[in-house]
Amino acid sequence: MRIAVVGGGISGLVAAYRLRRSLGPHADITVIERSDRLGGILYTGELAGGPLDLGAEAFVGRRPEVPELLRELGLGSQLVTPAGLRPLVWSEATAHPMPEGTLMGIPASAESMRGLVDAETLARIEAESSSALAWQPGADIDVYSLVADRFGAQVARRSVDPLLGGVYAGSSRSIGVRAALPTLAAALDAGAPSLTHAVAAAMPPPSNAPVFGGIRDGYRVLLEALSARSGAKFVTASAATRLDRDSNGWVVDPVGAVDAVVLATPAPVTAALLHTIAPAAARPASEIELSSSVVVALALPRDTALPVNSGILVATGEPLRAKAFTLSSRKWTHLSERENASVRISFGKFGDDSTLAWSDADLISAAAEDLATVTGATIEPLDALVRRWPGGLAQYGPGHTTRVAEIESAVADFAGLAVAGAYLHGVGVPACVASGTAAAHRIADSVGHLGGG
Ligand SMILES: Cc1cc2nc3c(=O)[nH]c(=O)nc-3n(C[C@H](O)[C@H](O)[C@H](O)COP(=O)(O)OP(=O)(O)OC[C@H]3O[C@@H](n4cnc5c(N)ncnc54)[C@H](O)[C@@H]3O)c2cc1C
Known part of the structure; x- marks a missing residue:
């Protein structure tokens, strides 16, 4: 069995490692990486007397994927x-405590915004639950339109934007409610009468677990372990330029014929590689900015x-x-x-x-x-x-979840093809680990079906 993993970021490296675990020592796994180093957005440099991460530096600690992988x-x-x-928010040239008890900066009460927004905005938040909210179940809009309309622009700009800027390098205007705040979308779909009610219903259950985790010597140690344990060949400084089908499987330039392929590349690259063979996946992938x-x-x-x-x-x-x-x-x-x-x-x-x-x-x-x-x-x-x-x-813009469903459904038509990456089900490292794992399982199932492994 010969398998190509295109993209040597965390999604691709996890896929390669999981494929090795599933398929055993004889599978021929090749990771093709455009740059001259592995890791993608994960990079650990040396500063202040030790390793320091210059890409991702943390992960959501309440998700199990990264701690489980490290232990494994x-x-x-x-x-x-x-x-x-706690963090601070810099607004109106003053440092304020980051509001507590919010859902990605969206408050469930005016109290949490006191000091950060003006009196008029506080009054607006207090009154919000008494004016009916029009929401079409299944709809999606940008976070700004929802929050500014119900609570005022100051809440979006001073409380929500700093957090969305941290996660997506975006803002409430570029991020959609449904993909970024799925529990809020679910509460709205279920008929929450106001945004205040919806936020209250969408809050995660209280937990004493730390919100974030990190890696003492940086993400480098995870990348090195995954690379070594994957037993893969690494073709670096070499971009995959073409993906095609042949009678036995797939052809990926520059490595040639393979039985299966995982595309763990950013959305625009994935779109370009799928353009000819799976236009129904390529089109929505090309719309992800x-x-x-x-x-x-x-x-x-x-x-x-x-x-x-x-x-x-x-x-x-x-x-x-x-x-x-x-x-x-x-x-x-x-x-x-x-x-x-x-x-x-x-x-x-x-x-x-x-x-x-x-x-x-x-x-x-x-x-x-x-x-x-x-x-x-x-x-x-x-x-x-x-x-x-x-x-x-x-950017998880409005309509993102629909685009992802379209990509995955079109890819599902092809045996021996899987996609993984930060543009699918979450930009954070835990979601990327989950996505690389899911892609590897899909490939292992399909090559197993072909008689391999
Ligand atoms: C500044 C910054 C800080 C972040 N901080 C955090 C954080 O603290 N916590 C957190 O959980 N997440 C954080 N993230 C998000 C997280 O780091 C990324 O979403 C994640 O690392 C992406 O992994 P990936 O493997 O899906 O994609 P990438 O890391 O982008 O990997 C894709 C790989 O594909 C390669 N490639 C592209 N085209 C080709 C081609 N044609 N052929 C072969 N290879 C190709 C690329 O070179 C790249 O190595 C941060 C992101 C950024 C930018």
Whole structure:
């Protein structure tokens, strides 16, 4: 059995590893990766006296996929949890505590917004439940239209946007309700009489489990373990340029004939590869847009007067260039023990790729200046790393869940073909792990059916 996995990000590496587990030592698994390194959006650099992630730096700790995978790979001791500090929101040139008791920044009561929005907006939130909400079951709209209409634009710009900016490098205007907030869409579909009621019904059950987890020595350790344990051949610095069928299976340029293929590439690449053979999948995949970001990591003297918070997220409309600051050495206990403090500063939002073109020097000085503005501290970087992520995050716009259903249903018509990746069922690493796992199971089932493994 010969299997090609196209794309060596976390989705593709998990698929390769799971295929090895399912198909045994004799399966011939090749990972084709366009860049000269594996990991995609996961990248661990060296700063402030140790490894530091410059792509994803955490994962949702309430999902089981990453902790289970780490334990399975013998890396359970690498699991870390944050120190438990709260983030701040920078709005109207002031740092506010991040509101608590919200659903992705959407409040279930006016109280949680006090201090962040004006009195008129507070009154509007209080009155919201008494005016009927018109919602067509199954409908989808952008989050801004729903939240601004019911609670006012300040709630969308100051409370929701900072969080959606963190997850999708997007905003409430570029993200749809149904894909980003499925429990809210379900509550609305079920007939919630107001947004206040819908948010209350959609809140996750209370839990004492830490919201996030991380990896002590960075995502690098997970990537290395997956690569090694997959026993795959890695063809790096080599893009897959064509996917076709032949009488026995598939042909993928540049590796040639294979029995099965996993496409673990970003949506536009997947669309291009499927264009001829599966246009019904390619069309919706081509409609999924991407947004770009840049991450600057600064090493700072240990005594830099950073606030005792996990980070600072920026409201829409603030005159800053950065959109978020992760106070890494405050957020994570294992990083606080290092010789220097470390901070990650993120730039870039959907529709504005301009920071990708800035020089490293300009990015580092913008990062330091904006960090000084939001913390009031004197920022004197000892060292810095810059990483650009062009097209790094899929935008889950209105209609996303329909597009994904169309892609998966069209792909299901082909034996020996599976798709995986961050554009399908969640951009976070846990969702990518789940998607690589599902793709591998689909392929293992179909090649098993062909008599392999
Ligand atoms: C700045 C940033 C911070 C983030 N922070 C977090 C976080 O803290 N927690 C979290 O859970 N998630 C986070 N995410 C999201 C998460 O990191 C990504 O969604 C996830 O890593 C994507 O994995 P993937 O394998 O699906 O895609 P990718 O990592 O994009 O991998 C796809 C791979 O396909 C390759 N490729 C493309 N075209 C071809 C081709 N033609 N042939 C061969 N290979 C090709 C690419 O080079 C790439 O390596 C963050 C994302 C960004 C951008």
